[in-house]
Amino acid sequence: MKRYALRQVVQLAVVIVGISMLAFAILHVIGDPVTLLLPQNAGKEEYERYNKLLGLDKPIYVQYWKFASRAVQGDFGKSWYADTPAFKLVLERMPPTLYLTTAGLVTALLIALPLGILAALKQHSFVDNLCTMAAVAGQAMPIFWLGIMLIIIFAVQLRLLPASGYGTWQHFLMPAFTLGAFLAPITMRLVRSGVIEIMNMEYIKTARAKGLAERLVVIKHAFRNACIPVITVLGLQFGQLLGGAVITETVFAWPGVATLTVDAIRNQDFPVVQCAVVLLALIIVAVNFLVDMIVGLIDPRIRVGA
Amino acid sequence: MRRSLATGLLVILALALALVPPAGAQTREETLIYSLQSDVDNWDPPNSVLREAIILGYHVYDHLAVRDLKTRRVGPNLATSWTNIDDTTWEVKLRQGVKFHDGTPFTSRDVKATFDRVLDPTKKMTARGNHAKIKAVDTIDDHTVRFRTDGPYPLFVERLTAQVMQSDKVIREKGHEWMQENPVGTGPYKLVKWNRKQEHQLVRNDDYWGPKPAFKHLRIRIIPEKATEIAELLSGGVDIIKAVPPDQMDVINKSGQARTGTSPILRTAMLQLDQAARSGPNPFTDRRVRQAANLAVDNDAIIKFVLNGLGDRVAAGVNPMAFGWDPGLKPYKQDLAQAKKLLAEAGYPNGVDVLFNEGPPIVEPAIQQTNDAIIADMTKAGFRVKRNYIGDNTVLVARIKDGKAGSMFNWSWGYYSVFDADAILFDVFKCGENYSYYCNPALDDLIIHGRSTLDQKKRTEVYVKAQKLLFDDAAYLYKWGLRGVWGISNRIEYQAPADEVDRMFLVTPKKK
Numbered sequence: 001m002k003r004y005a006l007r008q009v010v011q012l013a014v015v016i017v018g019i020s021m022l023a024f025a026i027l028h029v030i031g032d033p034v035t036l037l038l039p040q041n042a043g044k045e046e047y048e049r050y051n052k053l054l055g056l057d058k059p060i061y062v063q064y065w066k067f068a069s070r071a072v073q074g075d076f077g078k079s080w081y082a083d084t085p086a087f088k089l090v091l092e093r094m095p096p097t098l099y100l101t102t103a104g105l106v107t108a109l110l111i112a113l114p115l116g117i118l119a120a121l122k123q124h125s126f127v128d129n130l131c132t133m134a135a136v137a138g139q140a141m142p143i144f145w146l147g148i149m150l151i152i153i154f155a156v157q158l159r160l161l162p163a164s165g166y167g168t169w170q171h172f173l174m175p176a177f178t179l180g181a182f183l184a185p186i187t188m189r190l191v192r193s194g195v196i197e198i199m200n201m202e203y204i205k206t207a208r209a210k211g212l213a214e215r216l217v218v219i220k221h222a223f224r225n226a227c228i229p230v231i232t233v234l235g236l237q238f239g240q241l242l243g244g245a246v247i248t249e250t251v252f253a254w255p256g257v258a259t260l261t262v263d264a265i266r267n268q269d270f271p272v273v274q275c276a277v278v279l280l281a282l283i284i285v286a287v288n289f290l291v292d293m294i295v296g297l298i299d300p301r302i303r304v305g306a
Numbered sequence: 307m308r309r310s311l312a313t314g315l316l317v318i319l320a321l322a323l324a325l326v327p328p329a330g331a332q333t334r335e336e337t338l339i340y341s342l343q344s345d346v347d348n349w350d351p352p353n354s355v356l357r358e359a360i361i362l363g364y365h366v367y368d369h370l371a372v373r374d375l376k377t378r379r380v381g382p383n384l385a386t387s388w389t390n391i392d393d394t395t396w397e398v399k400l401r402q403g404v405k406f407h408d409g410t411p412f413t414s415r416d417v418k419a420t421f422d423r424v425l426d427p428t429k430k431m432t433a434r435g436n437h438a439k440i441k442a443v444d445t446i447d448d449h450t451v452r453f454r455t456d457g458p459y460p461l462f463v464e465r466l467t468a469q470v471m472q473s474d475k476v477i478r479e480k481g482h483e484w485m486q487e488n489p490v491g492t493g494p495y496k497l498v499k500w501n502r503k504q505e506h507q508l509v510r511n512d513d514y515w516g517p518k519p520a521f522k523h524l525r526i527r528i529i530p531e532k533a534t535e536i537a538e539l540l541s542g543g544v545d546i547i548k549a550v551p552p553d554q555m556d557v558i559n560k561s562g563q564a565r566t567g568t569s570p571i572l573r574t575a576m577l578q579l580d581q582a583a584r585s586g587p588n589p590f591t592d593r594r595v596r597q598a599a600n601l602a603v604d605n606d607a608i609i610k611f612v613l614n615g616l617g618d619r620v621a622a623g624v625n626p627m628a629f630g631w632d633p634g635l636k637p638y639k640q641d642l643a644q645a646k647k648l649l650a651e652a653g654y655p656n657g658v659d660v661l662f663n664e665g666p667p668i669v670e671p672a673i674q675q676t677n678d679a680i681i682a683d684m685t686k687a688g689f690r691v692k693r694n695y696i697g698d699n700t701v702l703v704a705r706i707k708d709g710k711a712g713s714m715f716n717w718s719w720g721y722y723s724v725f726d727a728d729a730i731l732f733d734v735f736k737c738g739e740n741y742s743y744y745c746n747p748a749l750d751d752l753i754i755h756g757r758s759t760l761d762q763k764k765r766t767e768v769y770v771k772a773q774k775l776l777f778d779d780a781a782y783l784y785k786w787g788l789r790g791v792w793g794i795s796n797r798i799e800y801q802a803p804a805d806e807v808d809r810m811f812l813v814t815p816k817k818k
Binding site for chain 1: 347348483486501502503504505527528529530531533534537538540541542543698700
C-alpha cells in the first residue's frame with residue numbers, strides 16, 4: 001500500500017505541474033495581454049513600458065518560473081477588475097462551493113444507493129422500471145429548470161424555504177437537492193448494474209450456501225464490491241459537479257467560486273481565472289487521489305497490481 | 307456503511323449550522339431588502355463606471371446637488387446655493403452642521419479634497435472625464451468654495467449630481483486602497499458589512515442632516531438570475547427589483563404580493579447606421595437609404611404591441627426628458643411607398659443588402675422581439691437584412707469603439723444621467739467620437755456652440771436646430787426613449803425613478 005500511495009503522489013506532482021503550465025498558458029493563448037490591458041489609444045512607448053512592467057519582455061521559461069514560484073506562495077497577482085489580490089477573492093468564495101458540492105454529493109448518494117440496490121434486487125420488476133424512469137427523467141432535467149421549479153414550489157407557493165441566498169441550513173436544501181439530482185441518476189445506474197453483476201458471482205452463491213441471511217449477503221458481500229466502480233466514477237464526476245455548481249450557484253444566488261470563475265472569464269480577469277483554475281484543479285486532483293486511496297483500501301487487487 | 311453515511315450527514319449539518327449568522331436584533335419588519343443583478347467592483351463611486359456604484363453611492367454619500375424626482379430639476383443638497391460670478395467661475399455655498407459617519411464635520415476642505423483627488427490625472431479615477439472642464443477648486447471660507455472652469459461650462463450644476471462628497475481626512479489619512487472597501491460619507495445610511503457578490507448590509511445614519519429613512523436596516527442583495535429575483539419578490543424575500551421583463555409584469559401584478567411600477571428613463575434606443583463609413587463603404591452613406599429605413603418601420607405599432615406601451619417615440623435621438631428636446635418635431639411615420647421610392651432613387655430598385663449586428667438583451671427590454679419587428683418592416687420596403695447576433699455586450703461595445711460595428715447595429719444611450727441634449731449629441735453624433743457613426747461638420751458646429759454658452763435660451767435654439775438637421779438627414783434609425791419597469795412589494799410605497807437611481811431612503815412602509 002505504501003508503494004502504491006507513493007506512486008500516486010508522484011503522478012500527482014506531475015499533474016499539478018501540468019495544470020500550472022496550462023493556467024500560465026491561458027494568458028498567452030488568448031492574445032496579447034498588454035493590448036488587452038491598455039486603452040485603445042495608448043502609444044508605442046506606453047506599450048513597451050507595460051510590457052516590461054508585466055515582465056513580458058523576458059523569455060517564456062523565465063516568465064513561467066516567476067508565475068509558478070509566486071503561485072506556490074499564493075500570489076497570483078491582483079485582479080484586473082476588483083483591485084484586490086486574486087488569491088483572496090478566490091479563497092473567500094471557495095467554502096460555499098465546497099459545502100454545496102459536498103452537500104450535492106451526499107444528496108446524490110442518499111438517492112442513488114437505496115434506489116440502485118432496490119432496482120438491482122428487484123430486477124425487471126415494476127420497482128426497477130420505476131427507478132429507471134426516474135433516472136432518465138433526472139438525467140434529462142436541466143439543473144436550471146429544476147432549480148427554478150423548486151423555488152416556485154417551495155419558496156413562492158408553499159413559503160417553506162428561502163428562494164435564494166446563503167447563510168442558514170434552510171438555504172442549503174434546494175441547491176443541494178438540485179445538484180444532487182444532477183449526479184444521482186448515473187450513480188444509481190452504476191450501483192444497479194454493479195450489484196446485478198455481483199449477485200451472479202460464485203462467492204455470492206457460496207455466501208448463500210453458507211446459510212447467510214440475504215440482508216447480510218447484500219450488505220457485506222455484494223455492496224462492498226459494487227462500491228468500487230461507484231467511488232471511481234464519483235471521483236471522476238467531481239469535475240462535472242463543479243460544472244453543475246456554476247448553474248446552481250447562479251440560480252440560487254449562491255456566493256461560490258464557480259460563478260466567480262465564470263464572471264472572471266467573461267471580464268477577461270486573468271489573475272482570477274488562473275488562480276481559480278489552479279485551486280479548483282488542485283481540489284479535483286486531491287479528490288481523485290483520495291478516491292484512488294479508498295479504492296486501493298477496498299480492493300486489494302489494485303494495490304498489488306500497482 | 308450506514309453509520310458512515312450518517313456521520314457524513316452530521317458533518318454536513320454541522321457545517322451548515324456553523325454558517326448560521328448570529329441572531330441579530332434585526333427584524334424583517336424594520337428591514338428593507340433591495341436586489342441588484344450584479345455587484346459593484348468597489349465602494350469608491352468615483353473609481354467605478356457601474357450604474358450599481360452610482361446607486362450604492364447615493365445611500366452612503368451625499369452630492370452637492372441632487373435631482374428632484376418629481377420636477378426632474380436639479381436642486382440643492384450639500385450645497386445650498388450656487389451662482390456664476392463670471393463665465394468661468396462658480397461660487398457654491400455649503401450646508402452647515404453636516405457630519406461624516408466618523409463624526410468629522412463637512413466643510414469646504416472636503417469638497418476641494420474630493421475634486422482634487424478625482425481630477426488628479428495620476429490617480430486615473432473613472433469619474434475624471436465627467437469633471438474635466440473644472441480647472442481648480444478654491445476654498446474661500448469653511449462653507450464657501452469656488453470652481454474655476456476651462457471656458458463656460460453650462461453643465462456644471464447637472465454634473466454636481468454626479469459626484470459624491472468624500473472626506474478630506476479619510477483621503478489623507480486612510481488613502482485610496484482603504485477607501486475601496488470602506489465608505490465614509492455623510493449619507494442617510496452607513497455601511498455595516500459587504501460580502502462581495504452576495505450582500506451589502508446598511509444601517510440608518512441616525513445623525514443624518516436630512517429626512518431620515520423610514521427603515522432602520524437596508525440589505526442590498528446580489529441575485530444574478532432574473533427568475534430567482536422575481537421569485538424572491540413574490541415570496542417576500544426581497545422588496546424591490548428593477549429591470550422586470552415586460553412579459554413578467556402580469557405574473558407580478560396578479561400575485562397579490564407585489565406590483566409593478568414604471569417610469570420613463572433617460573435612455574434612448576436606436577439602430578445606428580454607418581453614415582460615416584467607419585466600418586467601410588455601405589448603403590447607409592446615402593441619405594435616401596437612411597430615410598427609407600426610417601420610413602419603413604412602424605415604431606408606434608412596435609411600442610404599442612411588442613413593448614406593452616413601454617416606450618416614448620423620439621424624432622431625432624434626443625430624449626423627451628433632456629434639456630433641449632424639441633416637442634415640435636414629429637417623428638417619422640411609416641410610409642412604405644415613399645421608402646421604396648427613395649431606395650429606387652438611391653440606385654436600389656430591386657432592394658438592398660445590409661448587415662445588422664444585434665446586441666444582447668441586457669439594457670433594452672425585449673430587444674430581440676423588437677428587432678424581429680423592425681426587420682420585418684424593413685424587408686417590406688426592400689431591405690434584405692443579414693442578421694448577426696453578438697451575445698456579449700462588452701464585445702459589442704468594443705467593436706463599436708473600434709469602428710467595426712458594421713452598417714447597422716443596436717445601441718442605446720443613457721446620457722451618463724445628465725438631463726441635457728449635449729450628453730447624447732456630443733458622444734453619439736459628433737464626428738470622430740468613440741460611439742458616433744455619424745459625421746456632419748454643420749452639426750458639429752451646433753454641438754460646440756451649445757456647450758460654450760451659459761445662456762439656456764440660446765442653447766435651446768441651438769438644440770432645436772440640431773434636431774431638425776438630424777431628423778432631415780436621418781442620421782440613424784430612431785426608435786424610442788425607454789421606460790423602466792420595477793417590481794415593488796405590496797408592503798411598501800415606492801416611486802420609480804426617472805434617472806435609474808433607486809433611492810431606498812425614500813421608501814416608506816405601506817399605510818395599513
